[in-house]
Amino acid sequence: MEINITINGSEHASDVEPRTLLVDHIRRTVGLTGTHVGCDTTSCGACTVLMDGKPVKACTVLAAQADGSEVTTVEGLKGADGLHPVQQAFTDDHGLQCGFCTPGMMLVGASLIAENPDPSDDDVRWAISGNLCRCTGYINIVKAIRTAAARVAESSNGS
Secondary structure, eight states, X not given: OEEEEEETTEEEEEEOOTTOBHHHIIIIIIOOTTXXXXXXXXXXXXXXXXXXXXXXXXXXXXXXXGTTOEEEOHHHHOBTTBSOHHHHHHHXXXXXXXXXXHHHHHHHHHHHHHHOSSOOHHHHHHHGGXXXXXXXXXXXXXXXXXXXXXXXHHHHHHO
């Protein structure tokens, strides 16, 4: 079946089998490996991408379901000016260790900030509750997302 998905601003027309998962399409067909495959059951969130601006777990979305959609992967967060504030904050605030969960956490954080420019710790914890991290204990992940929100707000106020 022919599908057309805009991934990180670039259109990708592909012929896929109807049962192809979005995560497999992104990794194997498009070649973007920042989206990780973890549990295949929506439990870990390592495969999280933004589909039309909303976080989805790409291990349970068929590529055909994304036909006509805009998908953002962790590679798409980086802009012409450099790292997205969430990416920079994860680096600055030590919000990552092994890095396996990091792309999904960053995308959830970016989505949260877009919807709620001043999230509380509880807001962040709720937003990331569908993503598992086995290394950090979440404290620095929460801190990084809140730091990123503050930086986004600061840059918006300074413009």
